[in-house]
Amino acid sequence: MIRRPPxxxxxxxxxxxxVYKRQNVGLIILQFGGNSIPYIDSEAKxxxxxxxxxxxxxxxxxxxxxxxILLVGPSDMANKExxxxxxxxxxxxxxxxxQGAAMAEGIAYFDMLELMGGVGSMSIxxxxxxxLAGPDHIHFTSAGARLVGKALVKAIDNELxxxxx
Numbered sequence: 108m109i110r111r112p113p114x115x116x117x118x119x120x121x122x123x124x125x126v127y128k129r130q131n132v133g134l135i136i137l138q139f140g141g142n143s144i145p146y147i148d149s150e151a152k153x154x155x156x157x158x159x160x161x162x163x164x165x166x167x168x169x170x171x172x173x174x175x176i177l178l179v180g181p182s183d184m185a186n187k188e189x190x191x192x193x194x195x196x197x198x199x200x201x202x203x204x205x206q207g208a209a210m211a212e213g214i215a216y217f218d219m220l221e222l223m224g225g226v227g228s229m230s231i232x233x234x235x236x237x238x239l240a241g242p243d244h245i246h247f248t249s250a251g252a253r254l255v256g257k258a259l260v261k262a263i264d265n266e267l268x269x270x271x272x
Contacts, residue, residue, distance in 0.1 A: 135167050135174050140181030140201055141245075147197045157204025164212045176214040179259070180205050183220055183229040185244035192230040192244050199226050215266065222258050 139160055147153050160178070167176055180202045185192040202220045209216035223232060232240035232251055239251030247255060 132171055132174050135171065135176045136179060137163065137167070137176065138179035139163070140205060141184070144181055144184050144195045144198055144201060145186070147195075147201055149197070150200055153197050153200035153204045156201055157208045160205050161208035161212060164208060164214060168212065168214075176212075177217060177263070178205060178209045178214060179217045180219050182247070182255075183223050183226060183232075185227075185229045185233075187244075192233070194226045194229060217259055217262055219255065222255065 137160075140156075143156060147156060164176060164178065167174070181198060183194050183198055185194050187193075198220065202218065206216050206218065220226070220228075223229065229240055229244050232238065232247075233242060233244050237250050238248050239254060240247055
C-alpha cells in the first residue's frame with residue numbers, strides 16, 4: 108500500500124511567496140545559461156531557451172512583485188576542436204535571447220559575455236597571467252570569479268546611485 112501525505116491547500120508558489128516575503132527579499136539575482144550552452148545547437152533552441160527564462164522571470168515577479176530582479180547572462184565558454192579552443196557556436200544567441208527576455212519583462216540584465224570581451228574571450232581569460240579561467244575553458248579561476256563579482260557589485264552600486272535621487 109502506498110501512503111501519501113495529505114495534499115496541502117497551499118500551492119508551492121504561494122508557500123514560496125510567503126517565505127520570500129517573511130525574509131523581506133528586495134533583490135532577486137538569477138543566473139542561467141552556463142549549463143545549457145553546450146546543448147544549444149541552433150538559433151531556434153536559443154530562442155526557446157529565452158522563452159523559458161522569461162517564464163522563470165514571470166514566476167518570480169508573481170511571487171515577489173515588490174522585489175527587483177537582475178538576470179545575469181552566460182559567460183563565454185569554449186570546447187576543444189582539434190588543437191584549438193572554440194567558443195560554443197550559440198553562446199551569443201543565448202545571451203541575446205536572455206537579454207531580450209529581461210528587457211521584455213522590464214528587469215535588469217548583467218551581460219557577462221560583454222564583460223569578458225565577447226565571443227572568443229574565454230580562451231584569452233584562460234591564458235592570462237594569472238589565468239582568469241580554468242584549463243577547461245568553462246569555469247573561472249578564483250581570480251576570474253573575483254573580477255566578475257567585483258564588476259557585478261559595481262554595476263549594482265551604479266544602478267543604486269542612479270536611482271537614489
